[in-house]
Amino acid sequence: MRVVALVGNKGGAGKTTLCVNLATALNARAPTVILDADPQRSSLQWRDLADRDDAVEVADAVDDVDAAVGDARARFDFIVIDCPPSVHAPQTARVLALCDVALVPVQPSPLDIWATVHIEDKVDEARRVNPGLRALLVINQLEPRTKLSQLMRQALAELSLPAATTAISRRVAYRSSVLEGRTVMDLGSRGSAAAEEITQLIEEVVGT
Ligand SMILES: Nc1ncnc2c1ncn2[C@@H]1O[C@H](COP(=O)(O)OP(=O)(O)OP(=O)(O)O)[C@@H](O)[C@H]1O
Ligand SMILES: [Mg+2]
Known part of the structure; x- marks a missing residue:
């Protein structure tokens, strides 16, 4: 497994947040880009804020996803792709056609769950050219003690895409770290619970 994509059909689901955190955690294991x-270029903006050399590299793939992946395969062990918030965007279609795993962050809200139905269709379409494509929903901004979040798992079970066992909670650490071009792994004890769930998600997705 080398190419992990964050895809979705809803703005603000957490694609960029998970992208920078997962990529930074993967980069500690093997070279990652x-x-x-x-086209919003949020991951590139995050990298601009990170005024340090050891932050994970971010390359622009908006105009030509295939060429960017081709270049990156030669230099990196892991490639993490941040996608636009629409399955109808041409970039999302290209990414689904070539990635190994598509992670679909979903917030615990009915509107977000309904928006994922369109993703199922696009994943099925992509499997015609990319039969090995794995696609997993990732619950994001979970508030474990709320009734809605408990109902969320039941609602997701009715979709055809499986959900990752690891859910990502709503935590200030995700917001504050991104603002500084950092990740939850850089926050020490303030970010340790978040860092732990990011590690768990990686183990679930790429193995140890
Ligand atoms: N687990 C979380 N806990 C707290 N805040 C979060 C979490 N995940 C995302 N956020 C916040 O939610 C907002 C949207 O997240 P993000 O920008 O990552 O979503 P996105 O899917 O990339 O959005 P877009 O579709 O616009 O690209 C941001 O303000 C981010 O800080
Ligand atoms: Mg984004």
Whole structure:
């Protein structure tokens, strides 16, 4: 497994947040690059804020996803791709056609769950050219003690895409770290619970 993509059909689901955190955690294991395929270029903005050399590299893949992935395969062990918030965007279609795993962050809200139905169709379409494509929903901004979050798992079970066992909680650490071009791994004890769930998600997705 080398190419992990954050895809979705809803703005603000957490694609960029998970992208920079997962890529930074992967980079501690093996050379990793982020490819930003979203015309909003949020991952590139995050990298601009990170005024240090050891932050994970981010390359622009908006105009040509295939070329960017081709370049990156030669130099990196892991490629993490941040996608636009629409499955109808041409970048999302290209990414689904070539990635190994598509992670779909979903917030615990009915509107977000309904928006993922369109993703299922696009994943099925992509499997015609990319039969090995794995796609996993990732619950994001979970508030474990709320009734809605408990109902969320039941609602997701009715979709055809499986959900990752690891859910990402709503935590200030995710917001404050990104503002500084950092990740939850840089926050010491303030970020340790978040860092732990990011590690768990990586183990679930790419193995140890
Ligand atoms: N687990 C979380 N806990 C707290 N805040 C979060 C979490 N995940 C995302 N956020 C916040 O939610 C907002 C949207 O997240 P993000 O920008 O990562 O979503 P996105 O899917 O990339 O959005 P877009 O579709 O616009 O690209 C941001 O303010 C981010 O800090
Ligand atoms: Mg984004």
